[in-house]
Amino acid sequence: MPYYIGDVIKDEKRLIARTPEKFRETGIEVRLNTLAEGADTDKGAVRLSDGTSVPYDILVLGTGSSAFVPKIPGIELEGVFTLKKLNDAIRMKAFIRDKQCRKAIIVGAGFIGMEMSEALRTHGIETQVIDLVPRPAARWDPEFSNMIMEELNRQNVTFSGDTGMVAIEQGKDYRLRLSTSKGEMEADMILIAIGIRPNVKLASDFGLQIGKTGAIQVNFSQRTSKEGIFAVGDCCEVYHRVSHRWVHIPLGDVANKQGRVAGRNIGGGSMIFPGVVGAQSFKIFSLEAAATGLDESEAISSGYHPVSTIIWGNAIARSMPGEKRLGIKLVADRATGKLLGAQAVGTIGAVSRINTLSCALWTGMGLDEIAYLDLAYSPPVGPAWDPIHIAAQELMRKL
């Protein structure tokens, strides 16, 4: 009988509809609020927090990841949050509702920090974002992260770069006071969003190989180093089709796909997970930001010879009213002329271009082909020479 073990948010609507009893009808045993504490390797079983042990023929680890929480004084104070699980969001919402939250500080200007700054501002909460690096969304080129910073300013989100947190204590004018490398600031709520770490304790207990990234090693079938044990999602590594390395890119769409591949193989089918190209995106107020493939430093560390260019174009044709400024950066390999990575920022059309370029990366396309790729031209949705074409032609001149 298949088992599902783990803590499940009890008040989440879709899960309420499928209680453990409902699952049992379909032949799946569900144990909620149960921790898989460790390995009973001799018996081929998992030790559970309720004292029992569950034997397995096939074991799938989907242990996920946890928000990284730095060990600084005051980190345990009420009003300090991380955002990883649905429960975190529910707790945060309740806090905002019940405690009259006037101001929030977000530590970390990555995806979570950016998306939450919009969510908090939309709730009318004064919002400040701090980060160790000088600009938000540091994965993006400075030219693009400056555009993101301007958007934050326009929306009255304060950004403080080159700022590290030191300690949290009770505040005076607001509930909490955050000491940083740049001085003190107060807020009613502090969200720590400085990255996540894969949960590999159980995997280690089972003696599974852990990769250099700190996540569980898997192969194309999502099998770990031990017969009968699979791993999927944020806890495991994934093959990167451009760097040809196993990396840790914990994203929801990747996890979904890996889960299906593991399931197909467990069910007797044959399927591989073909890897990723590193496509990612977020929206910050009226701005789309998207990226795919490698940036220059990743390209160099993979042994490529990156050349890059940034062009500013229009997401729609010049003949149409209303400019839609769109920036595209391409990175290519000087030795082969192949695309290595791309970034885009704009009010519309950034994700669209990055998805097309992700497909180009997937198949290892060269700039010469990208420069003349057949795209669906029509003035309201893009110029005859799309920013993709212009960027590729521009970069070809640098090869």
Added chain:
Amino acid sequence: MPYYIGDVIKDEKRLIARTPEKFRETGIEVRLNTLAEGADTDKGAVRLSDGTSVPYDILVLGTGSSAFVPKIPGIELEGVFTLKKLNDAIRMKAFIRDKQCRKAIIVGAGFIGMEMSEALRTHGIETQVIDLVPRPAARWDPEFSNMIMEELNRQNVTFSGDTGMVAIEQGKDYRLRLSTSKGEMEADMILIAIGIRPNVKLASDFGLQIGKTGAIQVNFSQRTSKEGIFAVGDCCEVYHRVSHRWVHIPLGDVANKQGRVAGRNIGGGSMIFPGVVGAQSFKIFSLEAAATGLDESEAISSGYHPVSTIIWGNAIARSMPGEKRLGIKLVADRATGKLLGAQAVGTIGAVSRINTLSCALWTGMGLDEIAYLDLAYSPPVGPAWDPIHIAAQELMRKL
């Protein structure tokens, strides 16, 4: 010295800025309002309408295409228009402004007909579209063209399908009366938008090979069948990377690319035009419609074994407020599992998906890879399983 011969819209701002004198400074001789009437093949020269003859080492034909005008009674009446050149649009705008145009009939529900119905409605003009086929945008699957028809209805554009035009005469309540296979209708203005024909008279005069499509035959370098003569744009054929046939797809972006390829080769460089996959799109009020590759009948005539599916998904994640309904149709080859074509319709995200799938078609990608393609996931711009993935997985089950 390079020559430019042709009729140029004199009151078009950007051309006024570059008068023939300005061009001459750059070493280009421009002859406006001059028709290249025929070939002087013995001398390797072009006969012009001003009685002179211009010799050439290299001749580039960019003779374009003309709107097809059916020979029906009354077609020459004032108020009957086609829309191909900038001048046509200027004349139509002047007519609407000066003649108090209350109602327009558009004959033909293709790209031009659809885009003009929006333009006319936006000017407050009552608009009716008729076509020989039962639905507008007939290239799209009936399920999608029905959605387009609903959008026309919502915007008070009347559509009459299965309706052919018979004759035009002076009207009673409005300026013109159009007799159709379904009865009479009146309007102040009639726009004929039933397709275009490549202008190949000059090419024929030079004895160039004309393809089965009726357009000029060219090779990958844009060279015609005669040494020293190139052709680019609407007047010539283009290689289709999916059907592997030479087709006539007269679109602005294709013409732009071909022009550059010809220029590079004439200038001593080496360049080929790699062909098209048939990517195309239009916007009709709040709806995007896009298509790429082959439809079933084109696939069959190319010898493929098409299977297809249509799925309806959401252009954004379910967790986001506001549904953005998006339909995707995929056509694949049963023998190889390769994608052959795609169509999409939705308020947002249709063109974006078609561009990604155009890149997949370009490289001959199979459904198995498309089903797990790495796309930039983020809830405001798409679900974790994008409609592309869902459609590809759905279609794989039919292979």
